[in-house]
Amino acid sequence: MSAEPLGLRPRVPSEDLARGARSSTPATVAADDYTQFCEGIRALTRIDLLQYKRGQMERRIRSFAQRRGVTDLTAYLAQLRKDRAEVDEFLDRVTINVSQLWRNPEQWTVLERQVLPELIASATAGRVRAWSAGCSYGAEAYTLAALCRQLDPRTRATIVGTDIDRRMVDRARLGRFSDEDARSASKRVLERWFTRDGDEWQASRELQALCQFEVGDLLRVQPRRDAYDLVLCRNTVIYFTEDVRDALHERLVTSLRPGGYLVIGSTERVSRPRELGLVATHPFTYRKS
Ligand SMILES: C[S@@+](CC[C@H](N)C(=O)[O-])C[C@H]1O[C@@H](n2cnc3c(N)ncnc32)[C@H](O)[C@@H]1O
Structure with missing residues (x-):
């Protein structure tokens, strides 16, 4: 990100923002396939899905993987590791982009x-x-x-x-x-x-x-x-x-x-x-x- 004119400094570790906020991270939750999947996505993209509400994010991820013909998140992660275009598609679906001019x-x-x-x-x-x-x-x-x-x-x-x-x-x-x-x-x-x-x-x-x-x-x-x-x-x-x-x-x-x-x-x-x-x-x- 070109930081200076925007008043935005380059990245800080996400842990900074999330300190004390990671109630659903592997520290407190057994590393199930969902948390392992999110860790894998973080390693691939630096995007930390564990900081999003789990219920809706997990539903969205599982249903997207299913629509891609994969029911197992570990297998889907392996597929994402090999396919950068699929990573883009995946991220496009898990972020909700709804907006409009003069919304509200x-x-x-x-x-x-x-x-x-x-x-x-x-x-x-x-x-x-x-x-x-x-x-x-x-x-x-x-x-x-x-x-x-x-x-x-x-x-x-x-x-x-x-x-x-x-x-x-x-x-x-x-x-x-x-x-x-x-x-x-x-x-x-x-x-x-x-x-x-x-x-x-x-x-x-x-x-x-x-x-x-x-x-x-x-x-x-x-x-x-x-x-x-x-x-x-x-x-x-x-x-x-x-x-x-x-x-x-x-x-x-x-x-x-x-x-x-x-x-x-x-x-x-x-x-x-x-x-x-x-x-x-x-x-x-x-x-x-
Ligand atoms: C529902 S849209 C809201 C758009 C606009 N603010 C509005 O109210 O119409 C939410 C946006 O947040 C973005 N988003 C989600 N997580 C984000 C993050 N960690 N950093 C920056 N943007 C994020 C999504 O990609 C999505 O485009």
Whole structure:
């Protein structure tokens, strides 16, 4: 990952983030075929699936292996070791990439009316610095870019999207969205910020200039202190164990400057926000004191 401009330092050992968070790791759980499989995947890809909630991750992995005609995880791991393309397919399936433009419109209304005007007015060196953590194919980053410019066409912003899934990051860089991706966006904003190209919506150059995308594992990255005015981490931590989620939230908050905002998914929560120096301004929006 090209770290510096993004406020993201290169990797730290995932154990750092997960310290005390590995209740389901081999230290406490007999090494069954699932844990052994995850250890094997970590050795192959450096992605630590043991830090995700076991129930849903295990179901997803077993059903994917079955669809590939292998019922035994040890045999499937052996197959993955020999086939890099299969590893990519596998990772593509186990990470849930669902997203859309203006996803959860009520959150964007709060961002548009309250959060962004405040951040634009107080931006460090006149530039809003935002991080879409777990950006999938970029819908969140482009939505944010459109709102920034809509509020003030002179707004300068750097919106960094990171995701563990290389294929999603490649897609995000293209800035192309289907009608399904655009279903929550009004026709007016779509036509203002995107052009119709075939049966897709292409983000304008103006939006693309504000967005950059990088591959990055949230469980390994160490963001710089005070690097961002706004961090969006929505619908991504739901897959992590609670301890890993809490440790990640703490790290995301460190990357925010005082007065900056953390926005989480509408069904998520930050446990003990006050201990992190956060004040909830809405159920999903926190301001760093
Ligand atoms: C459901 S999508 C959410 C996309 C967007 N934030 C939204 O709310 O529409 C979750 C994304 O998290 C990514 N992800 C999962 N684990 C990750 C990790 N350890 N580091 C970075 N991204 C991760 C997945 O690849 C997926 O694209």
